Amino acid sequence: MSDLELPHAYGNPPLTAVLRSTPEDFQVEEILGYDADGEGEHALLWVEKRGANTDWVAKELARFAEVPPLNVGYAGLKDRHAVTRQTFSVQLAGKPDPDWSAFQHAEVKVLAATRHKRKLKRGALRGNRFVLVLRQAEGDRALAEQVLQQIAQRGVPNYFGEQRFGREGGNVALARAMFAGKRFDRDKRHFLLSAARSHIFNAVLATRVEQGSWDSPMEGEIWALAGSRSWFGPEPFDATLSERLARGDIHPSGPLWGRGETPAKADAAALENAVAADNSDLAEGLVAAKLDQERRALRMIPQNLAWRWLDGDALELSFELPAGAYATTVVRELART
DSSP: OOGGGSOOTTSSOSEEEEEOSSGGGEEEEEEOSSOOOSOSSEEEEEEEEESOOHHHHHHHHHHHHTSOGGGEEESOOOOSSSEEEEEEEEEOTTOOOOOGGGOOBTTEEEEEEEEESSOOOTTOOOEEEEEEEEEEEEEOHHHHHHHHHHHHHHOEEOOOOGGGGOGGGHHHHHHHHHHTTOOOOHHHHHHHHHHHHHHHHHHHHHHHHHHTOTTSOOTTOOEEETTSSOEEOOOOOOHHHHHHHHTTSEEEEEEEOOBSOOSOOHHHHHHHHHHHHHTHHHHHHHHHTTOBOEEEESEEOOEEEEEEEETTTEEEEEEEEETTOOHHHHHHHHEEO
């Protein structure tokens, strides 16, 4: 199911617009959630890049510091067609800091450097802060205002973004080929396993959006804790759970498919098992790959969402998202881009 086919929570988007007309129209700032130690054998670098790939920047930092590429760490991949600020760690192992101001690339700047005791690991971040500009925005502005207010209050379906699925969504087809016996290298295999899992999750979420249950409980619901990978349930839906759901402390969840039975029960389990059966080659391949069942929130509520119109037909959006969430899933409820 492509991004264009995924159902919307608030009906057809009220606007059409152009996103990423320049990298400056898509700005991302990483939120690590902790400060550098101030000492240790790793240099923790605050780096700004424009139109550059995260992995390429890591390799260039390693080359400049004259260390192996494995000595460089980062918490997450950031969009290439954007202006992004994120943290990298460089293990220097007894070496002095190079002159980071001499790291000269037109696309990349080292803005700050301090010492840290540990290598930065993938996923070790709290979230990301976004400032996006939608150009040539046309449509019903009054309805757009209503949708933005609903997004601020209720959130959006927490779909995996199109980046997860590769060019024209081709990673799902490649995952099916892999499970049928085609061989890929380790890194490509990792991406294809992620695409297969994401496809099943999006299909479950799409079904619940169509049913109107993406932000409300089903019988047998498993609850995801906001800002955490933890989950609990099922248990009877009572006033306490209702209050926690209303304030965004918990969200309904969907499966990241793998070995074992879904922990959901009753109606929620029936829906998830039906979707897995419709994608049996992917589900069985994920089990054979020995991935365990995990969960992901079905709902995502942007924090500090704000918007304003610029220069007639340009709309600026700013918000913060938890790690693993996609800015494009917010934008798609508002505008076709």
